[in-house]
Amino acid sequence: MSTHYAKPLARLVGEFEKLPGIGPKSAQRLAFHVLRIPEDEAHALAAAIVDVRTTIKYCRVCGNFTDQDTCFICTDPRRDQSLMCIVAEARDLIAMEKTNEFRGVYHVLQGVISPMEGVGPDRLRIAELQDRLSGGIVREVILATNPTVEGDTTAMYLARNIIKPLDPSIKITRIAHGMPAGGDLDYADQATLISALEWRRELT
Amino acid sequence: MSTHYAKPLARLVGEFEKLPGIGPKSAQRLAFHVLRIPEDEAHALAAAIVDVRTTIKYCRVCGNFTDQDTCFICTDPRRDQSLMCIVAEARDLIAMEKTNEFRGVYHVLQGVISPMEGVGPDRLRIAELQDRLSGGIVREVILATNPTVEGDTTAMYLARNIIKPLDPSIKITRIAHGMPAGGDLDYADQATLISALEWRRELT
Numbered sequence: 001m002s003t004h005y006a007k008p009l010a011r012l013v014g015e016f017e018k019l020p021g022i023g024p025k026s027a028q029r030l031a032f033h034v035l036r037i038p039e040d041e042a043h044a045l046a047a048a049i050v051d052v053r054t055t056i057k058y059c060r061v062c063g064n065f066t067d068q069d070t071c072f073i074c075t076d077p078r079r080d081q082s083l084m085c086i087v088a089e090a091r092d093l094i095a096m097e098k099t100n101e102f103r104g105v106y107h108v109l110q111g112v113i114s115p116m117e118g119v120g121p122d123r124l125r126i127a128e129l130q131d132r133l134s135g136g137i138v139r140e141v142i143l144a145t146n147p148t149v150e151g152d153t154t155a156m157y158l159a160r161n162i163i164k165p166l167d168p169s170i171k172i173t174r175i176a177h178g179m180p181a182g183g184d185l186d187y188a189d190q191a192t193l194i195s196a197l198e199w200r201r202e203l204t
Numbered sequence: 205m206s207t208h209y210a211k212p213l214a215r216l217v218g219e220f221e222k223l224p225g226i227g228p229k230s231a232q233r234l235a236f237h238v239l240r241i242p243e244d245e246a247h248a249l250a251a252a253i254v255d256v257r258t259t260i261k262y263c264r265v266c267g268n269f270t271d272q273d274t275c276f277i278c279t280d281p282r283r284d285q286s287l288m289c290i291v292a293e294a295r296d297l298i299a300m301e302k303t304n305e306f307r308g309v310y311h312v313l314q315g316v317i318s319p320m321e322g323v324g325p326d327r328l329r330i331a332e333l334q335d336r337l338s339g340g341i342v343r344e345v346i347l348a349t350n351p352t353v354e355g356d357t358t359a360m361y362l363a364r365n366i367i368k369p370l371d372p373s374i375k376i377t378r379i380a381h382g383m384p385a386g387g388d389l390d391y392a393d394q395a396t397l398i399s400a401l402e403w404r405r406e407l408t
Contacts, residue, residue, distance in 0.1 A: 004301045006271040008259040012252040018245070020237050021230060032295055033224050034253055035260055035269065041222070042257045046250040048216040049238055053246045055212040056239055065239065067210040091236055097208045 009035075061132070063108035063125050065090050073097075073105060080104045082139040086129070086158065088112045088146065096144065104142075107132065112145055112154040124154075126162060133166055140171040147177040147195065213239075265336070267312035267329050269294050277301075277309060284308045286343040290333070290362065292316045292350065300348065308346075311336065316349055316358040328358075330366060337370055344375040351381045351399065 005013060009031055016027035034042050058064070059071035066072070073079060073093075083104030087093050093106050109124040132138065141163055145151035159172045177195035179188060188196075209217060213235060220231035238246050262268070263275035270276070277283060277297075287308030291297050297310050313328040336342065345367055349355035363376045381399035383392060392400075 004298050006260060006269055006275065008252070008256045008271050009269055012256045015249045015252040018241075018249075019234055021233065026225060028295065028298065029225065030223055031256065034256055037222075039257055042253055045219040045222075046253040048212070048219040049246055049250040049253075052212045052216045052235065052238055053243055056210060065210055065213055067212050071210065091232065094208050094232065 058108075058110075061128075062093075062106045063090070063110055063128065064093055064106060078103070081137050083142070084132070084138045084140070085142045085144050087144050088151065088154070092144065092146075104140075109145070109154070112148075112150040113157055114150045121157060121161075126158070129158075130162065130166060133163060133170065136167070138170060140173060143172065143174045147175075262312075262314075265332075266310045267294070267314055267332070268297055268310060282307070285341050287346070288336070288342045288344070289346045289348050290359075291348050292355065292358070296348065296350075308344075313349070313358070316352075316354040317361055318354045325361060325365075330362070333362075334366065334370060337367060337374065340371070342374060344377060347376065347378045351379075 003010075012031045012034065013024075013027045016022050016030045017024060019027075022030070034045070055067045056065050057067075059066045059069075059074055061070050061074040064071040064073060068075075080103050084107055085093075085096060085102060085104055086107045086109060087096065088109050088111060090108055090110075093108055096102050096106075107125070107129050109126070109129075111119055111124050113119060113121055113124070133141070141158075143155035143158060145154045155174055159174075163170055163172055176199050177192075178199045179185070179192060179196045183192075185193065207214075216235045216238065217228075217231045220226050220234045221228060223231075226234070238249070259271045260269050261271075263270045263273075263278055265274050265278040268275040268277060272279075284307050288311055289297075289300060289306060289308055290311045290313060291300065292313050292315060294312055294314075297312060300306050300310075311329070311333050313330070313333075315323055315328050317323060317325055317328070337345070345362075347359035347362060349358045359378055363378075367374055367376055380403050381396075382403050383389070383396060383400045387396075389397065
């Protein structure tokens with residue numbers, strides 16, 4: 001803790017510094033902000049932090065964050081239960097939802113296979129996935145893990161070792177790899193350009 | 205509040221978004237981080253926020269943040285009470301302290317004169333400054349407001365209208381304006397270069 005601050009202030013700066021993407025400078029700015037805002041706003045922030053820990057759990061169906069037993073997507077009767085999008089993390093689900101394009105349901109793996117970090121398939125929500133797929137309702141699975149070595153490996157593993165053996169009639173798709181919208185070929189990395197070539201599609 | 209999140213999560217994301225320099229993306233990352241860390245760490249963060257509001261106040265002498273009546277700088281017998289550095293905000297005091305170069309005491313104005321934002325001298329801690337200077341102990345005042353129009357105006361106002369009339373024997377200095385360390389003339393803005401010329405010093 002820095003000796004330049006009064007103790008409670010140093011402690012708050014220290015707590016903010018532990019947060020991801022918050023350096024010492026930002027931590028100080030945040031702490032000074034907390035001192036400046038109305039007291040009830042500071043309490044609202046503290047309460048929200050405690051509250052999220054007491055109320056939020058994993059959806060027992062898809063693994064999304066929820067304050068109910070089952071999340072609002074899984075219980076929404078308008079969602080297409082025959083179309084399942086598999087993502088690594090809840091934040092990927094949020095990103096997908098923000099597009100307002102996907103009307104199916106999700107399955108959150110809560111990780112990807114990563115030999116480097118000692119994460120095997122047993123650490124992911126794969127048993128839950130098998131349970132859901134054996135119900136015979138899902139007709140297409142979209143593998144939406146990241147276009148990285150680990151994301152691609154996980155997608156391939158799920159397709160070949162889990163989904164196909166369980167029910168060969170389920171259609172298995174992978175999100176496209178290619179140039180991001182608004183991207184510039186001149187600034188794109190090699191791997192992206194190679195994907196953009198490999199995944200090219202005939203114009204009709 | 206976004207409808208993509210469970211309510212307590214949306215509320216926490218919303219609270220984080222209110223903080224300075226935290227956009228929607230960072231707010232989401234912070235909220236997810238709070239869900240991932242051990243529960244006692246989340247509580248420590250919340251407690252530090254509440255705690256800082258209940259314990260931190262302004263030093264009755266210099267205006268710095270403190271959890272005592274008088275801050276640890278003002279009560280430090282090793283500090284030179286005859287040398288006073290005047291800063292706009294407590295964060296400027298911290299920046300100065302981090303240099304480990306200044307061994308005098310401070311006076312925090314808690315703002316600068318800003319006609320644009322309707323801040324006149326009456327809103328600053330100037331009466332308290334006059335009180336301190338009339339004690340006859342301070343022999344030099346370093347005006348360390350920012351090298352901006354408002355900072356320069358405030359410094360000039362304090363020198364001519366407050367300090368000089370009160371005690372003409374007090375030495376009044378202004379922090380140097382010029383090129384920042386490691387800076388590049390080619391990238392410096394005009395105002396900085398003009399200052400660097402104006403404030404030039406003969407090499408001996």
